[in-house]
Amino acid sequence: GQNIDQPTEMTATEGAIVQINCTYQTSGFNGLFWYQQHAGEAPTFLSYNVLDGLEEKGRFSSFLSRSKGYSYLLLKELQMKDSASYLCAVDNTGTASKLTFGTGTRLQVTL
């Protein structure tokens, strides 16, 4: 079966750095995605990792360790607009673009 775990909720202060972890156990692995979803809105793509290491994109970075089944999303210089849910998703099919999603981490940024 497929299992993807993320913390349910996190709180952080504006301007700070926050790390959202994701662990996965899947029958195959063809890449890991992070999506951002504001309440009631569509998920939007943030990052993709298929090889071990860190991918940096502006204030957001994502890390992957395939041997540990582990990823994290790092958000720097937090802004109020970063308050959202962050979804970790694994492509485990090898044919690409069929994803299994975690339940998401709801991040609240406070003053």
Added chain:
Amino acid sequence: DADVTQTPRNRITKTGKRIMLECSQTKGHDRMYWYRQDPGLGLQLIYYSFDVKDINKGEISDGYSVSRQAQAKFSLSLESAIPNQTALYFCATADPGAGGVNEQFFGPGTRLTVL
């Protein structure tokens, strides 16, 4: 203009009614998906289609059916709606094209309530 559109955006219906949710895309993608999202749960895949002649069941297809009328259109039907199908429904598209990241692009969602 939005690349992936869904109609209706909100719908309230009664138990036993048939309902269709529609998805259209202008991205030219071959792959289309239907998901449902419930509070506290992740996105769950209902059906997916890799081209017009290809339809596949996802994790939770019972009680749902789909139709891929054209590359750009993918409809989801609830033949006889029941209250536990109350959820937020998302359509998504993807293009596996050479060398791309291959992320999925989501429509704005349809909020369905079954009374």
